[in-house]
Amino acid sequence: MPEPEPLVIDDLHVSFGPVVALDGLTLTAHRAEVTAILGPNGAGKTTMMRCCTSLIHPDSGQVSVLGHEPGSPQAAEATGLMPQSAGAWVNIKAGELLRYMAGMYSDPISPDQLIEALGITPFARTTYRRLSGGQQQSVNLAAAIIGRPRLVFLDEPTAGMDPHARHHTWDVIEELRRDEVSVVLTTHAMDEAARLADHVWIVDRGKVAIHGSVAELTAQQSLEDVFLTHTSDRAEGAQWSFPHPSDPSGPDAPTNPAAPNDPAAPNDPARRH
Structure with a gap:
């Protein structure tokens, strides 16, 4: 079959x-x-x-x-999943998280191997919530594959990754395929x-x-x-305009400006004597 x-x-x-x-x-x-x-x-x-x-x-x-x-x-x-964010991991250090995740599997990839391969070493002792978005992504990827998913x-x-981290990630993905x-x-x-x-x-x-x-x-x-x-x-089809700051139709214009011919308007010619 x-x-x-x-x-x-x-x-x-x-x-x-x-x-x-x-x-x-x-x-x-x-x-x-x-x-x-x-x-x-x-x-x-x-x-x-x-x-x-x-x-x-x-x-x-x-x-x-x-x-x-x-x-x-x-x-x-x-299966493994790398979501766009994993906010629940806020108060654990990156390296500790991966070692904890490894303990959930019978034959995990070595956390140290993933830390090195994905360039996590410089921030492995930093709590997850203090990592940049790109650094969190690297940790998320390691967590997704540490259990050797098929x-x-x-x-x-x-x-959110910088070019170095992107290339580390690409190398790991290509290794997964191999x-x-x-x-x-x-x-x-x-x-x-x-x-x-x-x-x-x-x-x-x-x-x-x-x-x-x-x-x-x-x-x-x-x-x-x-x-x-x-x-x-x-x-598509959106209309964009950027009025001059002095334009009365701009974002700082009064909410209910008096109309030009409104008798209450201070500059209305009808009110001039």
């Missing part, structure tokens, strides 16, 4: 009141590949991640994680997707707009141009 795909999403629908987050999303991630999910803010990428890790339940549709239901013991023990979800893994770990990541960085991804899925308004390998998608135009062509601009 063939091994099931690491991730299969079929016709997933999620709404939050009147807001449609996922509108029939369907995609597949393959074994030992890096699958990149691109999309504008609000396209449904994080909602998809939360469905895959049982943090929220879809209104309809199916998700299979390593052949199991999301959140099942079989799926949970073989499938790992990375939600914007390099957001170890036949399946990686599903979301990102806004086109260079990141182009470097790391075996397959790219571009989503917009909760559904897949286009997908393919980087080579397929960029045969005739750049990945960024493909993205811009197949996704909607949330700010």
Whole structure:
């Protein structure tokens, strides 16, 4: 019997009141590949991640994680999640956190190995809440993979990182693939997707707009141009104006200025004698 795909999403629908987050999303991630999910803010990428890790339940549709239901013991023990933030870890030092996480698994990656590989050494003795956003991301990534998962979800893994930290992270993701770990990541960085991804899925308004390998998608135009062509601009049609500070219609104008011909207006010609 063939091994099931690491991730299969079929016709997933999620709404939050009147807001449609996922509108029939369907995609597949393959074994030992890096699958990149691109999309504008609000396209449904994080909602998809939360469905895959049982943090929220879809209104309809199916998700299979390593052949199991999301959140099942079989799926949970073989997956790792790097969220965009992990605020609950505020009062523990970075190194202590990773050693604590390692103690939860029978065969973890060495915390010291991850601390070195991800450039965490300079701030390993700093409490998590005092770390910069990029430093927290490095710790979050280490925590997501320390248990040797077969499938790992990375939600914007390099957001807020400096170039050195980004390259450390890319090296680790490439090492995961060499170890036949399946990686599903979301990102806004086109260079990141182009470097790391075996397959790219571009989503917009909760559904897949286009997908393919980087080579397929960029045969005739750049990945960024493909993205811009197949996704909607949330700010399109917005009217922007920057009035002069002396403009009475500017932001400092009186809330209810007297109309020019209002008899109560002090400069109204009708009031001049």
